[in-house]
Amino acid sequence: MSRNVIRGRSAAAIASSIEQALNSSTIAGGHRLPAIRALAATLHVSPVTVAAAYRLLRSRGLASGSGRRGTTLRGPEPAAAGPLRSERQPQGLVDLASGNPDPAFLPSMTRALRSFDPGTRLYGGAPESPALAAFAGTEFVTDKIASGPVAVTSGSLDAIERLLREHTRAGDQVAVEDPTFPALLDLLASLGLTPLPFGVEDEGPRPESLERALVTRVPAVVLSPRAQNPTGAAISEGRAADLRRILRRRPEALLIEIDDSAAVAGVPLVTLTDQRKYWAVVRSTSKWLGPDLRVAVTTGDPVTIARLQRRQLVSVRWVSHLLQNLTMALWSDPSSGRLLARAAEVYGERRTALVEALAGLNVEAHGRSGFNVWIPVREETATVQGLAERGWAVAPGERFRIQSPPAVRVTTSALQPAEAKRFAADLAAAVRPRATVPA
Helix, strand or coil, X not given: CHHHHCCCCCHHHHHHHHHHHXXXXXXXXXXXXXXXXXXXXXXXXXXXXXXXXXXHHHHCCCEECCXXXXXXXXXXXXXXXXXXXXCCCCCCCEECCCCCCCHHHCCCHHHHXXXXXXXXXXXXXXXXXXXXXXXXXXXXXXXXXXXXXXXXXXXXHHHHHHHHHHXXXXXXXXXXXXXXXXXXXXXXXXXXCEEEEEEEECCEECHHHHHHXXXXXXXXXXXXXXXXXXXXXXXXXXHHHHHHHHHCCCCCCEEEEECCCHHHCCCCCCCCXXXXXXXXXXXXXHHHHCCCCCCXXXXXXHHHHHHHHHXXXXXXXXXXXXXXXXXXXXXXXXXXXXXXXXXXXXXXXXXXXHHHHHHCCCCCCECCCCCEEEXXXXXXXXXXXXXXXXXXXXXXXXXXXXXXXXXXXXXCCCCCHXXXXXXXXXXXXXXXXXXXXXX
């Protein structure tokens, strides 16, 4: 059926006809496109032209796969911004789905705004606030990350996108954790990149799984060294040695570490960036200074950071210095430091309370750091619905998973320890098979 709606003599025209068919639902997402040579013969064009059209679709995030795997359409809907799809919960449910921090542990922006003079920013100045770049650089060094230049972007996804655009091209595979956060999977799709999954457990990526993934020559590896979303995994010192050994087999690959919960992760950072040729550590402030701040700082090797900054200069140019100065005021305030230290402690107590309550009911759960707990289940939809009936909203694992088994993600940032046992009991009841009534 697809060959009847695909038209054109140029790559752009062919790609456009397929995109129009997707938008009109003439072709559905998941549809496999004809083989390149077969479509070229039908349209009386060169196979090179059809291959270029398919590359255009992949670069727009409308298709995936290439070569012998074939090309499959993804669908015309815009990529969702990660967990935002699950933020609108039915009224009356306790929200354990959206991944938000506890507002009680976010520093006061009102007070910070009163603490500095924003001044006047004109064209031609440095993109980064010198004070913020210096302060962030010191924080990175304190976490035993090699001293390097610092770039400021509009959140971590902004940094990751610019880094991947410089190190990959449409059709490439990028090694990522499985499960991982949905916004990263959406970003890869929009760039025409294919995620190559490797498994994760409490102490970080599974060495044998990462090793299998890196048999393929990948241009980039993306992982979270702590507070991994959604599993809460954190790389241990013992695990790091094995992972570094495996990564050395791909010395040219860019290693991107996402450290979004830094100040409230509850465990020290163990980085894998040592002695890498190309590397970057991306640290968003959203989980601990406020989701609406949209500021991230990134350090890395000089070549990688220079590429990121050049990419930034030809688009948004710079992140507002008002936001950069606000980030600096919030982050450097000693009272914020005390609040964030307390937040890390409380988040740890709340996360541990749930994991232990579930363990007491023989329910497997993972959550070594941060404020998310990953709970394997047999059926995601039934579990989510069963918990909703009992007053709880949790995130189904489908949006986080590539090949890993079903699970649900529970955000424990606002789950009081006293409520953990009740939630655990309700979850155990929701996943327990219901007895059948004889006819």
